[in-house]
Amino acid sequence: MRVHFSGEAFDYQTLRAMAYTSFGGAEIGEVLTTAERIGKRDTESWHQEWRRTAERVEGLAEEAAEAGRERTARGAYFRAHTYFRTAEFFLPADDSRRRPTYERSREAFRAAAERLDSPATRVEIPYEDTDLPGYLFVPADADGPRPTVVCLGGFDSVAEELYFLCAVPEALARGYAVLAFEGPGQGAPLREEGLTARPDWEHVVGPALDYAADLPSVDDARIGLVGVSFGGYYAPRAAAFDDRVAALVAFDHMHDLYRASEYEAPRLARAMRLAPDIVVNALASLGGRVSLESRWLLENSKWVFGVDSAAELQRTLPEYSLSGVAGRIDCPTLVLAGEDDHFVPLGLAAEFVDELTCPTTVRVFGTEEGAGEHCQVGNLTLASDVMYDWLDEALAA
Structure with a gap:
């Protein structure tokens, strides 16, 4: 699915930003007019133009907040978050602008999240000698423990983005509590503490499940684990070694990174x-x-x-492979895949499924559905409906 650019990297990241329109994280016109100002393969203009859009929309949010228009402020802050995050994306790791741009993205999200009908709670999950940051979202009418979705991202994720990518508004509407967090190699742990990725993510997800189990809003017998993008490796790896995961979603699959x-x-x-x-x-x-x-x-x-x-x-x-590990997963598992995924070949989904011995459901999204790309960013509404319909049944007991 081509949006604007001939180059794959720019075009996919533009589609990724546009996808969050589904859940209030972008507007199509803001995305397209920004893309039109960016030079071909010009990462400097990419940063400048997305930052320009982000600052303009952030200004709208601040004006609305000062006037007491909280719903308007919330929507603009959410969009500003997406545009700052996108502005950061192609900056080198050592670029002096990267950290401030990331922080503005995070602060815009937090300004929006505190204006939700049921404001998000910032959490710190004890992990080794530090804490992992995240957010807890609970339905406004929640009363007692709820079935819970734990969301984790992947190779270039931040926890804030998971609100849109994991369709948190849809989860809340269905009565789920949602815990979204970052681990080593992601978001703040990478940028602020230098914590790099590790293959044994059962040691990362385990502390998150410990934390969730103590929350009054969480039914610890009904926890679904959703791993997005490279999280499609992290989440299955954790489920293979932790039987507290009652249902698993690989969104998308990531059976073997080197393969x-x-x-x-x-x-x-x-x-x-x-x-x-x-x-x-x-x-x-x-x-x-x-x-x-x-x-x-x-x-x-x-x-x-x-x-x-x-x-x-x-x-x-090669350390990041589920070969020889996937067979340990014993909870119901949903494997999502895209026909046109340019990051994870569809053939690897079949290899992953062949190793699974648990009850398994596979959904391959096609080009004609507009959902064939990586993580179905062309049609998140369809993907989230499939995911939460499946979780409704898997966690019904």
Whole structure:
């Protein structure tokens, strides 16, 4: 699905921002007029123009808040969050503008979330020698423990974005409590503490489930775990080792990160595995000079995984595989996949499902549904309906 740009990276990120229109996180006109001002493959104008839109919409929010128009302020703050987050996206990890842009995105979201009919609660989940940040959302009419959805993101996620991507408004309307949080390699833990990714996410989700179990709004016997994007690896990995997960959603699947990276060119990948580090690094550098997609993927991967080179990254990615682990999952599992997913090949969904021994439902979204892209960002309404209809049944007991 092409929105505006010929380049895959810019176009998908534009679609991603536009998708949040479904739940109040963007407006189509604001997204498209911003995209029209951005130069082809020009990451500097990408940052400047998305920031320009974000600041304008943030101004609308502040004006409405000062006038006591709380609903208007809430909507504008939510949209400003999305636009600041998008402005940050292609900045290098060491760019001095990255942290302030991220913080403005986070603060805009919090200004909106505190204006919800049932204001979100900021949480801090004890984890090793620090705390993991997140948000608890509870229906306005909640009375006692509720079936609960725990949402976690992936490779480039922030917890605030999960409000839209995991369709929290739809979850609340159906009576769920929702806990969304960030772990190592994501959001604030990565940006503020330098916590990089780890493959054994059962040690990250476990503390979140401990925390959730003590909340009066959470029915700890009915917890559904939803992993978005690379969270489609993190969540199944956690469910394989923690029987407190009553239902699992891989949204999308991410069975094997290294296999996904080599899927389209397996012969080249085999050759790269045999090549000396100096060759691997040189080829990766060359690829980054000619391809925005390759450059962003390599640089963001080095930041997220805490590695210094393409060669080191090549040795790290195979650690993130569910092969030999997926068979341990014993709760009902929903696997979502997109026909046109350019990050996770559809064929890997079949490999993941083949390893599962639990009750499993697979939903492949097609091009004609407008939901064939990664995480179904072309049709989040359809994806969220499928997900929550399934959770309604899986957590009904």
